[in-house]
Amino acid sequence: MKSFRKELWFETKSRREYINITQRVREALRESGIREGLCLVNAMHITASVYINDDESGLIQDYDDWLEKLAPHEPTSHYRHNRTGEDNGDAHLKRQVMGRQVVVAVTDGDLDFGPWEQIFYAEFDGRRRKRALVKIIGE
Numbered sequence: 001m002k003s004f005r006k007e008l009w010f011e012t013k014s015r016r017e018y019i020n021i022t023q024r025v026r027e028a029l030r031e032s033g034i035r036e037g038l039c040l041v042n043a044m045h046i047t048a049s050v051y052i053n054d055d056e057s058g059l060i061q062d063y064d065d066w067l068e069k070l071a072p073h074e075p076t077s078h079y080r081h082n083r084t085g086e087d088n089g090d091a092h093l094k095r096q097v098m099g100r101q102v103v104v105a106v107t108d109g110d111l112d113f114g115p116w117e118q119i120f121y122a123e124f125d126g127r128r129r130k131r132a133l134v135k136i137i138g139e
Contacts, residue, residue, distance in 0.1 A: 001138060002138065003137050005133065006028045006134045008133075009130070010123065013126070015123075015127060016122075021120065021121045022055075025041055025104075026111060034137070034138040038138060039111060040134070041101060041135075042101030042135075043095070044130070044133055048091075048095060048121065048125070049098035050101050050120065052102050052104070070097060071089075071090040071094050073091075
């Protein structure tokens with residue numbers, strides 16, 4: 001069995017962004033040479049998420065609105081975590097809801113998706129350089 005590892009780097013311009021990374025993951029899969037196996041993609045930061053869903057702008061805005069209602073950024077004084085000098089208590093909660101990682105089957109050298117599925121990197125405390133890990137195992 002072979003193993004392949006690659007980091008994808010991001011620098012978002014705003015606090016919250018949702019980035020379709022499907023093509024970048026497919027490029028990593030091509031680089032790996034693996035035709036059958038599993039592809040794990042995970043956020044390497046505790047205020048970011050990787051998830052799978054439809055790449056439709058209304059849905060992405062719905063996610064953002066919903067998460068902001070669940071864990072609003074302000075007032076920052078509502079979060080005990082922010083007493084440490086941080087202002088990202090909400091981002092940690094958003095990440096917990098959206099999840100850390102996804103695993104996708106690799107079949108015949110491609111990501112084995114259902115209809116409309118795409119991989120996203122969701123940033124909840126951006127404006128600095130962060131990364132996601134792509135780990136592919138198989139043959």
